[in-house]
Every structure is written in structure tokens, then in C-alpha cells.
Amino acid sequence: MDDEEGPPLVIHVRDTLLEAEERPVKEVARPAFILESGTLVHEGLRRMRQSSEQLAVVMDGSKFIGIMTLNDALNNILPAAGERQQ
Numbered sequence: 001m002d003d004e005e006g007p008p009l010v011i012h013v014r015d016t017l018l019e020a021e022e023r024p025v026k027e028v029a030r031p032a033f034i035l036e037s038g039t040l041v042h043e044g045l046r047r048m049r050q051s052s053e054q055l056a057v058v059m060d061g062s063k064f065i066g067i068m069t070l071n072d073a074l075n076n077i078l079p080a081a082g083e084r085q086q
Contacts, residue, residue, distance in 0.1 A: 008032040008057045008064065032057035037065050045073040 009029035019028055033053040035044045037060040048056055048070055058065040 007034065008059075010055060010057065012055060034059055035068065036060070041073055041076050044068060045070070045077065048073065 008031075009026070010032040011025060011029050015028055015030070033048065033051055033056045035047065035056045035058050037058055039047075039058075044056060048054070054070040056068045058068055
């Protein structure tokens with residue numbers, strides 16, 4: 001993240017598939033879907049699904065904490081295949 005004010009920006013690989021090689025990243029980036037760090041995983045997953053988002057930026061106020069993907073949330077909620085068979 002840089003010193004500019006404003007929400008974090010993200011680029012998903014699918015956002016770049018039809019872009020020219022010369023196009024700057026800042027022209028392709030879009031505002032991130034943001035979850036506060038205290039959001040429960042189930043709630044974050046619900047919000048991501050409602051918004052058709054596969055990637056969320058996790059923030060604690062204005063501090064960047066990390067990234068949560070739809071896959072991360074599902075892996076946290078659903079048991080692994082080996083665990084289900086026991």
C-alpha cells in the first residue's frame with residue numbers, strides 16, 4: 001500500500017486476462033472488498049457470497065492485516081475430506 005489516501009485496491013487475475021501488456025496496474029485495479037478484522041469467518045463468507053467477491057482485504061481500522069479468499073473461508077468452516085470420514 002502506498003501513501004495515497006483512499007481504500008486499498010486489488011487486481012484479480014481474471015481482471016487482467018483481456019488487458020494490454022502495456023496497461024499500468026493502477027488503471028486495472030479496483031477498490032477492495034473490505035472486512036474488519038473482528039468479523040466472524042461465517043459472516044465474512046456470507047458477505048463475500050452476497051457481493052460475489054472471492055477476495056477480501058482484512059483491515060483493523062486503517063491498518064492492513066491481510067487477505068482472505070473465499071477458499072480460505074470455506075477451508076476454515078468445512079472439515080477436510082479426511083476428517084469427514086472419521
